[in-house]
Amino acid sequence: MKKTILKKPKGFIDVYKHKAGAEKDRTHYCPGCGHGILHKLIAEAMEDLDIVDDTILISPVGCSVFAYYYFDTGNFQAAHGRAPAVATATSRANPDKVVISYQGDGDLAAIGGNNIIQAANRGENIVVFFVNNAIYGMTGGQMAPTTLEGQVTTTTPYGRNTDTDGYPMKMCEVISQFTAPTYVERVSLHDAPHIRKTRAAVRKALQNAKERKGFQFVEVLSTCPSGWKMDPVKSMEWVKEKMLPLYPLGVYRDKGDEARVINRPVPIMEPATVWEKLGISADADVDFPRGDVPEQYKKMSIRVAGFGGQGIMVTGQALASVALEYGYNVSWLPSYGPEMRGGTANCSVNIQDGVIGAAEAVKPTMLLAMNRPSLEKFEESVVPGGTLIYNSTLIDIEPTRTDIKVFAIPITGMADELGNTRVQSLVNIGAYAAITGAFRVEDIVSLLPKLFKGKKQAIIDLNAKAVKAGFDFVKENF
Amino acid sequence: MARMLMKGNYASVYGAAMAGCTAYYGYPITPASEIAESAAALFPKLGRTFVQAESEVAAINMVYGAAGSGQRVMTGSSGPGISLKMEGISYCAGAALPCVIVDIMRGGPGLGNIGPEQSDYNQVVKGGGHGNYRCIVLAPASCQEMCDFTFQAFELADKYRIPVFVLTDGVIGQMMESVVIPEPVKELPDKSDYAVFGTPLNKNLVNSIYIDHDDLENWNLELLKKYKAIEKAEVKFEEYMMDDAEIALIGYGSVSRVLRTVVDDCRAKGLKVGLFRPITLFPFPKNEIAALPGRGIKNVLTVELSTGQLVDDVDLALSGVIKSDLYFRLGGNVPSADEISNKISELYGEVK
Numbered sequence A: 001m002k003k004t005i006l007k008k009p010k011g012f013i014d015v016y017k018h019k020a021g022a023e024k025d026r027t028h029y030c031p032g033c034g035h036g037i038l039h040k041l042i043a044e045a046m047e048d049l050d051i052v053d054d055t056i057l058i059s060p061v062g063c064s065v066f067a068y069y070y071f072d073t074g075n076f077q078a079a080h081g082r083a084p085a086v087a088t089a090t091s092r093a094n095p096d097k098v099v100i101s102y103q104g105d106g107d108l109a110a111i112g113g114n115n116i117i118q119a120a121n122r123g124e125n126i127v128v129f130f131v132n133n134a135i136y137g138m139t140g141g142q143m144a145p146t147t148l149e150g151q152v153t154t155t156t157p158y159g160r161n162t163d164t165d166g167y168p169m170k171m172c173e174v175i176s177q178f179t180a181p182t183y184v185e186r187v188s189l190h191d192a193p194h195i196r197k198t199r200a201a202v203r204k205a206l207q208n209a210k211e212r213k214g215f216q217f218v219e220v221l222s223t224c225p226s227g228w229k230m231d232p233v234k235s236m237e238w239v240k241e242k243m244l245p246l247y248p249l250g251v252y253r254d255k256g257d258e259a260r261v262i263n264r265p266v267p268i269m270e271p272a273t274v275w276e277k278l279g280i281s282a283d284a285d286v287d288f289p290r291g292d293v294p295e296q297y298k299k300m301s302i303r304v305a306g307f308g309g310q311g312i313m314v315t316g317q318a319l320a321s322v323a324l325e326y327g328y329n330v331s332w333l334p335s336y337g338p339e340m341r342g343g344t345a346n347c348s349v350n351i352q353d354g355v356i357g358a359a360e361a362v363k364p365t366m367l368l369a370m371n372r373p374s375l376e377k378f379e380e381s382v383v384p385g386g387t388l389i390y391n392s393t394l395i396d397i398e399p400t401r402t403d404i405k406v407f408a409i410p411i412t413g414m415a416d417e418l419g420n421t422r423v424q425s426l427v428n429i430g431a432y433a434a435i436t437g438a439f440r441v442e443d444i445v446s447l448l449p450k451l452f453k454g455k456k457q458a459i460i461d462l463n464a465k466a467v468k469a470g471f472d473f474v475k476e477n478f
Numbered sequence B: 001m002a003r004m005l006m007k008g009n010y011a012s013v014y015g016a017a018m019a020g021c022t023a024y025y026g027y028p029i030t031p032a033s034e035i036a037e038s039a040a041a042l043f044p045k046l047g048r049t050f051v052q053a054e055s056e057v058a059a060i061n062m063v064y065g066a067a068g069s070g071q072r073v074m075t076g077s078s079g080p081g082i083s084l085k086m087e088g089i090s091y092c093a094g095a096a097l098p099c100v101i102v103d104i105m106r107g108g109p110g111l112g113n114i115g116p117e118q119s120d121y122n123q124v125v126k127g128g129g130h131g132n133y134r135c136i137v138l139a140p141a142s143c144q145e146m147c148d149f150t151f152q153a154f155e156l157a158d159k160y161r162i163p164v165f166v167l168t169d170g171v172i173g174q175m176m177e178s179v180v181i182p183e184p185v186k187e188l189p190d191k192s193d194y195a196v197f198g199t200p201l202n203k204n205l206v207n208s209i210y211i212d213h214d215d216l217e218n219w220n221l222e223l224l225k226k227y228k229a230i231e232k233a234e235v236k237f238e239e240y241m242m243d244d245a246e247i248a249l250i251g252y253g254s255v256s257r258v259l260r261t262v263v264d265d266c267r268a269k270g271l272k273v274g275l276f277r278p279i280t281l282f283p284f285p286k287n288e289i290a291a292l293p294g295r296g297i298k299n300v301l302t303v304e305l306s307t308g309q310l311v312d313d314v315d316l317a318l319s320g321v322i323k324s325d326l327y328f329r330l331g332g333n334v335p336s337a338d339e340i341s342n343k344i345s346e347l348y349g350e351v352k
């Protein structure tokens, strides 16, 4: 009689080289454990579908933590529950590969519950093999989310009490709530006919994955003789009698031919194209020639303050943007803390040559106060000999300082006259240019298209008028 | 030169994109959200991956997957999110995976607030997660450095196969400065010896388990060797007016900028004050700080936005040879230059 030698499927590594210890030819699973059977079905399917060399397997934390001992694929070992997250990134990095997330019920439904739900909902191009053995095997038989009502485990010594522990979680039912998954089926390993059905489900999921057809989820009802403290035969019966009624077998989702093929873009790495795509260009630098700037305006520390909505941040950013084009070092810092709420806002701008130290204008050389509270709050902080610009449209008190230069400018009024309160910011820039001599009007105007990128020409034109108005007002009145 | 005015948070992502980072995985949190937002804006234009993960836990495990797949990959977060990432960072360290994590520190503990603090120092610089591991930690103090250090972080990460932190606070993340964008990398390192691509010739394993006790001990010793090599080769710091200084101010990140102003103010008053700014927090410039007394430094004042996390390392380096003091602000408050100058007068009034 001819002896049939049961061939090890090609999906398995010949010698389990990663396995610690001497026994490099057998698995670490207990007799009668479902993991071993499922491993074999997967390894055979990988061989038959010719994907052994195109597969990456993520081992979880749980009894299958060492799945990587056996599969002749690329292998990751992931943190507890996180295999779907690891698989997500692995699949994004290797879009044409089959990526398997192999997980137990504690791993998938408890600690990693959100990760599996989110990966399913994103429709990641991965296959999930989910071993539901109603218990934590690896750690010695504690309750899993899938543990049955009344089932005794080491952490439910009086049986799972639904009042305190909730009910068994049905993950196929959960996963099939989402729109994205392609294929969701629950199968079982408790007898030969069902193992054949599991074999078919494994193949279908892997075939879909080979075709890059999105998220595949196969839940496998499985035995844990050690955790359940039963012999293997009793375990099989237990699955049939106790688990099947609770966890109905069958297909929960099959998009069939409707399933979309997931394509991912190829990263652009060519340096010139990278810059082009991001609109970065060395030619965009302007470097205006500087005019005659009096000594006191060469190193500026400016506080711009007012109500939210008065263009405070825009004024500060525009100051920094323009100064930058004259080759100054600049910084802009928005205000922090409680004053951000309650409708007031302020920012700090530094304009100078050399390294800028503290970014906040604690002792500003210039204060631009757009409303009364700002004037009251910051007037004292201006350095002696510094400059105060205040919005005389809205501020009905006189500044008290006599040791600083004061410019009362009807900023809001001028903007309103131009037809749009929002151009206040550029009135400010015009005024700043006139006072300090640091910017020329035509330079500022030439930068407006860059500052207001994507805005209509009419807006740019109006802001150009605002710059001129602010500049002229200072020149005519001071 | 390609010069742009941008926030530190954006600058960091530009640096990453130029360094050939092909994947960003992150979860929003103030004041780091603009990192995710700018990656979401820039990466799709380059056919690169951006995923808003379901949590920081997921994000760092995605980073693990991407790094193990040979990608240059990045995530960004702040305080609470960094705490959540710690297990995953430990896995990255244990599997020797290179990755870049940007931490824009905010106020803690707990939900704290979104103001700038430096209170993640201990968890980031000392390891933070479980196990004996270190991450390289770079501490930028400007938007240009946010860009440049993030770029360099990828180089260091690959050089040592190690997670690298870019650690700064909300001030640097939120402020805008002019940034010169570096040239994109031309070539990325070959990682086929360890990364998993799912090809027949590359059946690698990304793993941090060593079941055998001796194996794990040896692996830890390997890691230790790596950290020693990093301590030898990668220390970075900056000095300002230190040559004739008698008082050294020590601070990193946004604090170091305030300290620079303090030095200028003190010098104007004739006080011999200088600034020593650690740029790498691991490796910490401990030899350089230990050498300060020998260079004529009589007093050291550490200023930080935490209750004495940085000063622990300063003191360890100084080993009590000279007096070391601490000044800190918390909760989102940033000390003004005057405040620190007053402290200096109060502490060392006699020094001239």
Ligand SMILES: Cc1ncc(C[n+]2csc(CCOP(=O)(O)OP(=O)(O)O)c2C)c(N)n1
Pocket: A061, A062, A063, A064, A080, A103, A104, A105, A106, A107, A108, A131, A133, A135, A136, A137, A138, A139, A144
């Ligand atoms: C963060 C974390 N928490 C807890 C553990 C301990 N742990 C290891 S395996 C496991 C349970 C695994 O059970 P399950 O996913 O059902 O897989 P099984 O062992 O039954 O196959 C637990 C809690 C861990 N490794 N990591």
